[in-house]
Amino acid sequence: MTLDREQALNTATVLSTALPYIQKFSGKTLVIKYGGNAMVDENLKIQFARDVVLLKTVGINPVVVHGGGPQIGDLLEKLNIESKFIDGMRVTDSATMDVVEMVLGGQVNKDIVNLINNQGGSAIGLTGKDGKLITADKLKVTRKSPEMQQPEIIDIGHVGQVRSVNTDLINMLVSSDFIPVIAPVGVDEKGQSYNINADLVAGKVAEILKAEKLMLLTNTAGLLDKQGEVLTGLNAKQVDDLIADGTIYGGMLPKIQCALDAVRAGVKRAHIIDGRVSHSILLEIFTDQGVGTLITNEKLD
Ligand SMILES: Nc1ncnc2c1ncn2[C@@H]1O[C@H](COP(=O)(O)OP(=O)(O)O)[C@@H](O)[C@H]1O
Ligand SMILES: CC(=O)N[C@@H](CCC(=O)OP(=O)(O)O)C(=O)O
Numbered sequence: 001m002t003l004d005r006e007q008a009l010n011t012a013t014v015l016s017t018a019l020p021y022i023q024k025f026s027g028k029t030l031v032i033k034y035g036g037n038a039m040v041d042e043n044l045k046i047q048f049a050r051d052v053v054l055l056k057t058v059g060i061n062p063v064v065v066h067g068g069g070p071q072i073g074d075l076l077e078k079l080n081i082e083s084k085f086i087d088g089m090r091v092t093d094s095a096t097m098d099v100v101e102m103v104l105g106g107q108v109n110k111d112i113v114n115l116i117n118n119q120g121g122s123a124i125g126l127t128g129k130d131g132k133l134i135t136a137d138k139l140k141v142t143r144k145s146p147e148m149q150q151p152e153i154i155d156i157g158h159v160g161q162v163r164s165v166n167t168d169l170i171n172m173l174v175s176s177d178f179i180p181v182i183a184p185v186g187v188d189e190k191g192q193s194y195n196i197n198a199d200l201v202a203g204k205v206a207e208i209l210k211a212e213k214l215m216l217l218t219n220t221a222g223l224l225d226k227q228g229e230v231l232t233g234l235n236a237k238q239v240d241d242l243i244a245d246g247t248i249y250g251g252m253l254p255k256i257q258c259a260l261d262a263v264r265a266g267v268k269r270a271h272i273i274d275g276r277v278s279h280s281i282l283l284e285i286f287t288d289q290g291v292g293t294l295i296t297n298e299k300l301d
Pocket of ligand 1: 037222225251
C-alpha cells in the first residue's frame, strides 16, 4: 500500500501516540473473549485476527477465549434440535453436547486459529481437553420464587463450571510466542465433556493468569441501561439492582458476573466492548477514551 505524504505522516503520528500504551502493556497478559455474536462478518474477523497479531508483535500477550453460541444454534437448527437457555446457559443434553464440541472445538476454534495464522501470528487452538487445560464440575443452577420455601435445583445437563485451568500449558505457549485460542469445553476426571459458557472460562483464565485486562467482545456497545445508554463504572450493588429489575438478562448475566468475579480476584480491569466495531480492541488499549463498559475493583462494593 503506497501512502501520500500526509497519510504517511498520519500513520507515523498514530504509531507514535501508541508508544506509551505499548510500553505500559508490554509483557502483560490480556485475555480477550471473542463472543460468537461479535463474529458478524469476514472482514471484521480478519481485523480482529490482525489486531491480536499486532498486540503480540509489540510484546503484549493476548490469550483468546472464544464463544460460538449462534454458530451452535445454527447447527442445532439444521439438525432439528431445539436451543433452550436458562439464565444465559444452554440446556445441554448428550446430543447437544456433541454438537457443542464439534462447533466450538472443530469449526469456530480452527477458523480463528487460521485467521490469526494468516495474519502472520502463531496461534494454537485448544479445547479444555487438550493437556487437561480446563477441568470442570457440573454447574448447579438454582431457582427460587417468592412462593417457594427452598430454592429448587434445575438440571441443565452437561453444563459445567471451571474447576481448574492448566496455567503451565498456557504459560508454556505464551513464552514460546504462541497465541493460545481456547474453546470453552471442559472435562472431568472421567473424561466427560462439559459445555461451559465462554464468558465464565475467559473470566477464570484471566483470574488465574493474573491478567492485566479481561476484554469481553460482544454485539452491544457495552452494558446498556433501559434507555440503551452505555453504563460504566458500576459497583456490585448497582449490578444486582439491574439484574433484579430485568435490565440485565440472558447472555449479559454471565458476562457481568465473570467481569465482577475477575476484578474481585485481582484482574485490574474488565471491559465489555462492541466487537462489531472496527479495531475495538486497539481502540480500548491504545486510546485514553476507551470504549464500552469498564469494571474495576475500585468502589466495587
Ligand atoms: N443490559 C444489557 N446490555 C446489553 N446487552 C444485554 C443486556 N441485557 C441482556 N443483554 C443481551 O446480552 C447479549 C450479549 O450476550 P450474548 O448473546 O451471550 O453474546 P456473546 O455471544 O457476545 O457472548 C446482547 O446481545 C443482549 O441481547
Ligand atoms: C453453557 C453455555 O451456554 N455454553 C455456551 C458456549 C458458547 C458460548 O458461550 O458462546 P457465546 O460467547 O457466543 O455466547 C453455548 O452453548 O452457547
